[in-house]
Amino acid sequence: MARKLNMSLFIVAILAAALHCSVAQRTHVVGNSLGWTVPPGGPTAYSTWASQQTFSVGDVLVFNFTTGTHDVAEVTRSSFDGCNTTSPMSLNTNGPANITLMTAGEHHYICTFSGHCNVGQKLAINVSAAPSTSPAPQPGPATPPPVPAPSPSRTPQTYVVGDSLGWLVPPGGPIAYQTWASNKTFVVGDVLVFNFTSGAHNVAVVTSKAAYDSCNTSATSTTITTSPARINLTNPGEHFYICTFPQHCSLGQKLAINVTGTASTPSPTPSPATPPSSPTPAPAPSSPGATPPSPSGSTTPAPSGSTTPSTPSTPSPSGVSAPPPPSSAPSFAVAALPFTFLSIVLALFY
Helix, strand or coil: EEEEEEEHHHHHHHHHHHHHHHHHEEEECCCCCHHHCCCCCCCHHHHHHHHHHCCCCEEEEEEEEEEEEECCEEEEEHHHCCCCCCCCCECCCCCEEEECCCEEEEEEEEECCCCCCCCCCEEEEEEECCCCCCCCCCCCCCCCCCCCCCCCCCCCCCCECHHHHCCCCCCCCHHHHHHHCCCCCEEEEEEEEEECCCCCHHHHHCCCHHHEEHHHHHCHHHHHHHHHHHCCCCCCCEEEEECCCCCCCCCCCCCEEEEEEEECCCCCCCCCCCCCCCCCCCCCCCCCCCCCCCCCCCCCCCCCCCCCCCCCCCCCCCCCCCCCCCCCCCCCCCHHHHHHHHHHHHHHHH
């Protein structure tokens, strides 16, 4: 009996540890929808993707590729720079390949198929130590939830197109600006900033998706030739931008975004209005023999010998306080979770 109980407790501990690990780790799909392939724009595609991620020990990289046409190998920094496919640290030939990040520091991955690394199928990331987890607070008596403060409205944002890359012919082709825009939300009121060298580039607003896809430089509504070019997003829908210099658009200097909603700034909270003061009525003209009115707040003494019954004031109860609001019972849902696992395990043994 004791042996079965010890075994049950051991299994429960393993289940709890597995549950904790599954919550802590994150999964990163390399290249998102691009997958793990020879990128049309060169290594910029994966370096741009990695710059928008945060990697920690315990996270998982997912390399989506077709088995037999690609693979993924972890290599040293020197092998990564020189695309040296000999003696990799690890090699996965079946797609998709899931790689768990076990150590902090730099990690380098390439495809060992001939020429694939040289044309951009390579990824370098920096992994930080696993984030520390603080112990969960013990359940206690529930308190009434505070009234949530109204969340401020989203203010207009300014986006620098391509970030540090700027607005130029990207070395990796159009995937560079597609990747940049893929994780952003654009709304009416936001501003796009195009940084480029004046005279070497420009930015033109394209009137249709067909003209954008074909790089038709004659189907433009506005062309800005001076950098930096600031474009306000004034209406929702799809927006298309290209450079009209020869071949620049076809080589990847093009951007398509989707604008939704409306950005607004929080309206100032109105201050409480001061109630108007009531006018003081003018005293009525006195008639001969009339008794002048007494000042406000004073009482006219009653004649001697007469008594004026006074209304007794209702005494307020002393020493009696309002009963405190009933508090909710403590919640034991979290505490009962391990016992639920234990009951299931015990049921399997009996």
